[in-house]
Amino acid sequence: xALLEVKGxxxxxxxxxxxxxxxxxxxxxxxxxxxxxxxxxxxxxxTITALSVMRLLPPGAYIDRxxxxxxxxxxxxxxxxxxxxxxxxxxxxxxxxxxxxPIMNIESQLKEILPGATRGELVCLLARxxxxxxxxxxxxxxxxxSGGMKQRVMIAMMAxxxxxxxxxxxxxxxxxxxxVQAQILSLITGIVREKNMGMLFITHNLALVAEYADRILxxxxxxxxxxxxxxxxxxxxxxxYSRNLLEAVPRLDRFxxxxxxxxxxxxxxxxxxNLSLHFLVSRGLGPLKKITGKVRAVDGVSxxxxxxxxxxxxxxxxxxxxTLARLILRLVPNGDIVRDGAVNIAYGNEIKxxxxxxxxxxxxxxxxxxxxxxxxxxxxxxxxIQKLINVYECESKAKELFNLVGIDPESIxxxxxxxxxxxxxxxxIARALASEPKILIMDEPVASLDVSVQKEVIDLLxxxxxxxxxxxxxxxxxxxxxxxxxxxxxxxxxxxxxxMGPAREIVENPLHPYTKALISAVPIPDPKRAREKKRIVxxxxxxxxxxxxxxxxxxTRCPFATxxxxxxxxxxxxxxxxxxxxxxxxxxxxxxxxDK
Amino acid sequence: xxxxxxxxxxxxxxxxxxxFIISLVIFVLLRSAVPGDALQARFNKSSEKTxxxxxxxxxxxxxxxxxxxxxxxxxxxxxxxxxxxYDQKSVWDLLKPALWKSVQLSFAAFIIGFPLGIIMGLLAxxxxxxxxxxxxxxxxxxxxxxHPILFVxxxxxxxxxxxxxxxxxxxxxxxxLNTSIPLTVLVLPxxxxxxxxxxxxxxxxxxxxxxxxxxxxxxxxxxxxxRHVLPNAAHPxxxxxxxxxxIIFITGFLFVEIEYGxxxxxxxxxxxLRSLDYNVILAGSIMIAIIALIMRRVADIAIxxxxxxxxxxxxxxx
Numbered sequence: 019x020a021l022l023e024v025k026g027x028x029x030x031x032x033x034x035x036x037x038x039x040x041x042x043x044x045x046x047x048x049x050x051x052x053x054x055x056x057x058x059x060x061x062x063x064x065t066i067t068a069l070s071v072m073r074l075l076p077p078g079a080y081i082d083r084x085x086x087x088x089x090x091x092x093x094x095x096x097x098x099x100x101x102x103x104x105x106x107x108x109x110x111x112x113x114x115x116x117x118x119x120p121i122m123n124i125e126s127q128l129k130e131i132l133p134g135a136t137r138g139e140l141v142c143l144l145a146r147x148x149x150x151x152x153x154x155x156x157x158x159x160x161x162x163x164s165g166g167m168k169q170r171v172m173i174a175m176m177a178x179x180x181x182x183x184x185x186x187x188x189x190x191x192x193x194x195x196x197x198v199q200a201q202i203l204s205l206i207t208g209i210v211r212e213k214n215m216g217m218l219f220i221t222h223n224l225a226l227v228a229e230y231a232d233r234i235l236x237x238x239x240x241x242x243x244x245x246x247x248x249x250x251x252x253x254x255x256x257x258x259y260s261r262n263l264l265e266a267v268p269r270l271d272r273f274x275x276x277x278x279x280x281x282x283x284x285x286x287x288x289x290x291x292n293l294s295l296h297f298l299v300s301r302g303l304g305p306l307k308k309i310t311g312k313v314r315a316v317d318g319v320s321x322x323x324x325x326x327x328x329x330x331x332x333x334x335x336x337x338x339x340x341t342l343a344r345l346i347l348r349l350v351p352n353g354d355i356v357r358d359g360a361v362n363i364a365y366g367n368e369i370k371x372x373x374x375x376x377x378x379x380x381x382x383x384x385x386x387x388x389x390x391x392x393x394x395x396x397x398x399x400x401x402x403i404q405k406l407i408n409v410y411e412c413e414s415k416a417k418e419l420f421n422l423v424g425i426d427p428e429s430i431x432x433x434x435x436x437x438x439x440x441x442x443x444x445x446x447i448a449r450a451l452a453s454e455p456k457i458l459i460m461d462e463p464v465a466s467l468d469v470s471v472q473k474e475v476i477d478l479l480x481x482x483x484x485x486x487x488x489x490x491x492x493x494x495x496x497x498x499x500x501x502x503x504x505x506x507x508x509x510x511x512x513x514x515x516x517x518m519g520p521a522r523e524i525v526e527n528p529l530h531p532y533t534k535a536l537i538s539a540v541p542i543p544d545p546k547r548a549r550e551k552k553r554i555v556x557x558x559x560x561x562x563x564x565x566x567x568x569x570x571x572x573x574t575r576c577p578f579a580t581x582x583x584x585x586x587x588x589x590x591x592x593x594x595x596x597x598x599x600x601x602x603x604x605x606x607x608x609x610x611x612x613d614k
Numbered sequence: 615x616x617x618x619x620x621x622x623x624x625x626x627x628x629x630x631x632x633x634f635i636i637s638l639v640i641f642v643l644l645r646s647a648v649p650g651d652a653l654q655a656r657f658n659k660s661s662e663k664t665x666x667x668x669x670x671x672x673x674x675x676x677x678x679x680x681x682x683x684x685x686x687x688x689x690x691x692x693x694x695x696x697x698x699x700y701d702q703k704s705v706w707d708l709l710k711p712a713l714w715k716s717v718q719l720s721f722a723a724f725i726i727g728f729p730l731g732i733i734m735g736l737l738a739x740x741x742x743x744x745x746x747x748x749x750x751x752x753x754x755x756x757x758x759x760x761h762p763i764l765f766v767x768x769x770x771x772x773x774x775x776x777x778x779x780x781x782x783x784x785x786x787x788x789x790x791l792n793t794s795i796p797l798t799v800l801v802l803p804x805x806x807x808x809x810x811x812x813x814x815x816x817x818x819x820x821x822x823x824x825x826x827x828x829x830x831x832x833x834x835x836x837x838x839x840x841r842h843v844l845p846n847a848a849h850p851x852x853x854x855x856x857x858x859x860x861i862i863f864i865t866g867f868l869f870v871e872i873e874y875g876x877x878x879x880x881x882x883x884x885x886x887l888r889s890l891d892y893n894v895i896l897a898g899s900i901m902i903a904i905i906a907l908i909m910r911r912v913a914d915i916a917i918x919x920x921x922x923x924x925x926x927x928x929x930x931x932x
Contacts, residue, residue, distance in 0.1 A: 074829055076821075077743075098835075106832030113830075117823025119842055121849075121921045130841075131831045159922040175831065 019090055020047035021216040022071065022184055027084035029063070029070045039082070040066050042240040048184065048216040053207060055227030055248070056220045057263070058237035059468040064220045067237070068186045071218075072111055073101050088184065106131055110176035112206070114189040116168035118160040124171060125156045132179050147174040147205060150558070164559055166198040170205070177209050185210055188220045195334040195495060196539040197556045203230055204555070222468060224267050225541035228252055229548040236260045248545050266473040267543045268498040270525055274480075284324040285364065287489050288346070288376075288457055293319045293359035294513075295338075295345050299564070300354055309354075313563045315341040317513035318359070323457075325364075328483065328490040330504030330521065332497045332536065334560050338513040339493045340381075343459050346491075347378055365456055374404055377450035381462035383442035386449075387434040393445050394420070394430025400453045419448040424478060440471035444478065451482065458483075459491045464499070476503060498540045501525050506596075509533045512563055512571045515590070519597030529599035529607055531576050570602070578603055625914075629907045636903045637689070637896075641682045644896060685896070694897040699889045705897045708882060713901060716879040718788045719796055720862045727801040727808065728855060732848050734805070735812020736839065739847075742817060751813075754806035762799055762869040769795045770874070783875035796870040800862065808851060816847040849920040856913035860906040 029041035041063045048054045058064045069075050071086055073093060086093040088109065093101065105111075118127055128140050135143075137156065144152035147170040160168055169190060177185050187206060191199035207230050210217045219231055227234050227248065234251050236244040236259065244257040255261045299311040316338045323329045331339050344350050346361050348369065361367075365375040377400075380386040387396055394416035401407045407415050417427035423444040425437075434442055443463060450458060460479070464472040480503060483490060494500045500507055501521045508518040509532060517530040528534045535554045542548045556575045561567060567574050573583040582602055590600040593608055601607070669675050673684065688695065694705035734750060741747040760768070773795065774782045786792040819825060820843060828842045868880040879898065886894035917924045 072830060074826055102832050102834060104832070105830055111830045113823060113827065115823050117827045119824045119828065119846070120923060121845055122841075123922070130828075130833060130837075161923050172827070 020087075021050045021052075021089065022048040022218070023085075023087040024067075024071065025085040025087070027067065027070060027086065028082040029066050029075065029079060030082045031079050033078070040079070040240050041070065044084075044237075044240070044242055046235055046242060046245065048218055050183070050216050051211070051214040052233065053210060053217045053219055053231045055231035055234045056218060056237060057222065057224055057227055057234060059222055059263075059470060061239075062237045063240040064237050065188055068111070068188050068218060068220055071186065072105060072109060074105075074111075106176070106182070107180050108182050109184045109186065110180075110182040111186040112169070112172050112176050112188065112190045114192050116160075116165060116172045116193075118168055118171060120160055123157055123159055128156075128171075128175060128179065131175055135179075143174050143178060144171070146178060147171070148201070149174075166194050166202060166559055169194065169202055173202070173206055173209070177206065177215070181213050182215065184216045184218070186218045186220070189222065191226075192222070195560075197334060197535060198559060199226075200539045200541075200553060200555055223541065224264055224469075225269075225543040225548070228543045228545045229541050236263070252543060252545050262470060264543060266469045268469075268472075268496065268502060269543060270498045270501070270537060270540050271542070273522060274502045284326060286322040287325045287364040288323040288491075289362040290319055290321050290346065291360045291362065293342070293345055293361065294357070295341055295350060296356045298354035298356065311564050312356075314338075314513045314566055315563060316345055317566070319510075319513075319515055320359075321508055321515065321518065323489055323491060325489055326487055327506065328492055328504045330497075330500035330507040331491060331493045331510055332495065332500050332507055333510035334495060334536075336512075336560050336563065337510045338563070339510050340461055342510070343378060343461050343491065343493055347376055347459065348372065349378070363457065370404075373400075374406075374453050375455050376457040376459065377453065377455040378459045378461060379443075379446050379450045379463045381465055383439065383446040384434065386446050387442060389434055392431050392433055393437065396434070397430075397445065397449045397452050400449065404453055406453055415452070419452055420445075422451065422482070423448045440467055440475060443467060443475055447475075447479070447482070451486070454486075455488070457489045457491075459493070461493045462495070463492075465494065465496075472499070479503060496540075497525065497536050509536065512560065512566055514571060514600070515598075516572060516601070517597075517599040519594070519599075523594065523597050527594075527597075527608075527611055529593055529597065529604040530572075530601045531578055531603075531607070532572050533599075534607075535575075570600070625911050629904070629911070632907055633900065633904055634686075637686060637900045638682060640896060640899045640903075641685065642678060644892060645678055645681070689897070689900065695893040697886075697891055697894050699886065699891040699894070705893045708894055709879075709898055709901065712877060712879045712882040712898075713905075715785060715876060716867060717905075719793065719800070719867060719878065720859050722788060722793065723797055723800040723862070724855065724859060726797060727804065728852070730801070731805055731808030731851070732812050732844070735809045735851075736816050736844060736847065738809055738813040739816035739820065739843075740839070742813070747813075751806065751810060754802075754809055758803040758806040760803070762803065763873070765799050765803065766795065766870055766873040769798060783873075785876045785878075792874075796867065796874055796876065799870050800867065808855075811851050812847055815850055816843055819843050819846045822846075845920060849917055852920065853913050853917050856916060857906075857910055860902055860909050864902065 024047070025045050027041055027044045028039060031038045031040055044067055046054070056064050056067065066075070066079065070081050071093065075081070081094055084094060088104065093104065096104070118124075124144075125137070125140060128143065129135060132140070140156055141152045144155060149155050149167060149170050155163070163171070176182070185206070190206060191202050194202060203226065207217070209215075219227065221227060231248050234246055234248050235242050236257065238259050244251070244255065244260045246256075251260070252264070255264055293316055294314070295316040297313040297315055298309050299313065300307050300309050319342060321329065331342065333339050341350075345357070350357070363372060363376060365371055387393070394413070397419050398407065398412045398416050401415065402409070402412060413430070416430045420427040420430060425441055425444055425448075434445065437445065447463070463479070464475050467475060476499070482488065492500055492503050497507070501524070504521050506519060507521045507524045508515045509524070509530065510516070511532050517524065517528065517533045524533060525537060528537055531554070535556045538551070538554045542551065554577060558575055561574055569585050570576070570579070570583040570588050573579040576583065586602070588600045588602045590598050591604070592598050593604050666675070673681060685695070692706070694709070697703045697705055697708055700708065738747045738750050741750070757765070770782060773780045780794055781792050784792055825838060825842055828838045864880045864883060867878055868884065870876065871878050871881040879902070883895065883898050886898065
């Protein structure tokens, strides 16, 4: 008998006008000791399926039909009391956001699931999921922890404390950095394998399923379109939809042919010289004010972008990449900051020239577009203010721009909320391109989009770049994605560039241990290779930019760190042509790679 | 010194500094900006010369800052001067009973009103989507729509006159039947907005991820509501309530005080203002300011206990 068997499940949403079926006749099973990956894009109904099993549907949603058998017992027909006894103790669930009660300390939240536990047992539990300083953390609150730490607490609570038979993990690492993602997933699957639990692993990332799951379910528009063993699936997905999904996953082992190779002698159009931005932390007011610390958001960054080139900037969250973009565009907030260094733009450094010639696409198009103004209005606002067009040309300009980014020009009067997230990002791109800039900075332009949409937007950007001969800076946490669009890549860590070089060179022959770790953390959508791969798992998490480690700032997490690294900050040196790195041992890494 | 002690000490100095500023403003405003001359109004038959003499005796002919310094020197030693209206009665003799009644009544109103509002707010949130939620809010809205002037009269008419359950007027101590009507008037009209605010908070909290987490742990409905929803929904309403409490001293009670015949702070202040009884107004205003400043810190500390996130950052400083 299967551990969990779902048969013909229908889940509906009731709105004012109609009933919408979001899960349609879904059947699947999870065996004991088996990890089943449930994959689909946003809106495919995968989370609702999981919440149906837990009977934790949001208001307005209800299970219409079907059977949910857990160890032979039908959960759909179980009473509230029975369901309560099953949740937590029989079926545990980990969510995308590690949501802990913000005003309860960790100890009381753990005690709710383990009422009789002693303090010592709880400390052991936290230590077991890799929380440093468990003793101190136990009395602490969630806001004092990073996302990765909170997710570890969730794992301790839901998977380890009472060892349920089944664990449902709903996008457990989507909100986390890639380097932390690898840590968390090995932790979860380790526990599941050790205790022979069943696991339903919900994700949008096929590559993660390849690495961690035994069986895969592909879900689309509320239906399961393909169900296979993982190995078989990745050899040959049968359903065309699954095939497209797999194609869209950014991979490190496949390179796109970037049409225009950049000439060596192309003039540099954007130069950053020793840029830094420190936020001051202070206490007190007026004459009593005391500076108590400095957040080194950007700490001495220099680079040059040549005409027509795309520079990719990669790093974990908190490494200062977004602040760097804002610094270049002079979009830094006022307040207690110390700015240093210079940006030199070939098209003029006056603020007026800068706004015309350099534009930015933000991560969240939804937040970047004013919801109360029509899309067309938003798009032409820039050129109108800069007097590039007059009022009578607005409509035709808006239509032209919509055409350019592949949106129906008839929809210029619609509002941002009436577009899908992918379309909204296209509008944001049109907005940035409206004043015909020569430099375009993209700050995680596709991070919040589904993989298939991601690919479309990247294709569009590549197309526009060659059409309009733009010089670009592409900022992202995903090195697999950046390498598809960038000619050169700069890797940032704690406010500094630690390695910079041609994209292919960086990916295939990284010189800095951090770059190596970033690359090895990217999951590969190929089960065989993923499981053979030796992974560099970084210790811990990115340190606070308030207390930057002495010497090499990466040394606290570096597997190769020695005393030299703590004493002396490595210089940023050219090791290969156009390939720079800041590591004392880059030469050794280089030789080792050449030997192989 | 621990952080808490440091906080308390720094707040103590802040309060002193703020009292100094507030009292200076009140003092200067009362002496220079309030129309009419208290002495002239009182002794309008006396000659200008006699008035000048009285002024001189009171020290009102000196530089205003000297007067202020003099006044504050007395104030810190507990000497608030004498009332002009009540035949040389000391200000403290007038203020003390009035303030004490106000403090008792407003705290009683808080202790009854706050839990009542929170519980009904939670119930309304729990009942949202059924007829009970709008029914509860609707009934409460009726009470908040009646002006307190009328509301006191209705209550007196029904419970004191017709049914004769309660005394018709006057003060008989906090735990006497006399406080029923004042407390009802103070609590009931405000309850509608309090319940609606809590209800909105609770509905917001119920949709938070950590509530889903709590359910996923297998906790009972009751426990989730009491341990997870309630504290998160209650603290946003506690702060404004505590901070506003001293204001209730004056405005909230005014109608009740007048109509129900209680000589508390609001009425005393109003009457003193009418008769330009400077010393009472001055001491009363500064007292109320001090109470307001202290309550603000009490609210800060209460929120700090309830919500650990409030312990860091600026909310602890002011």
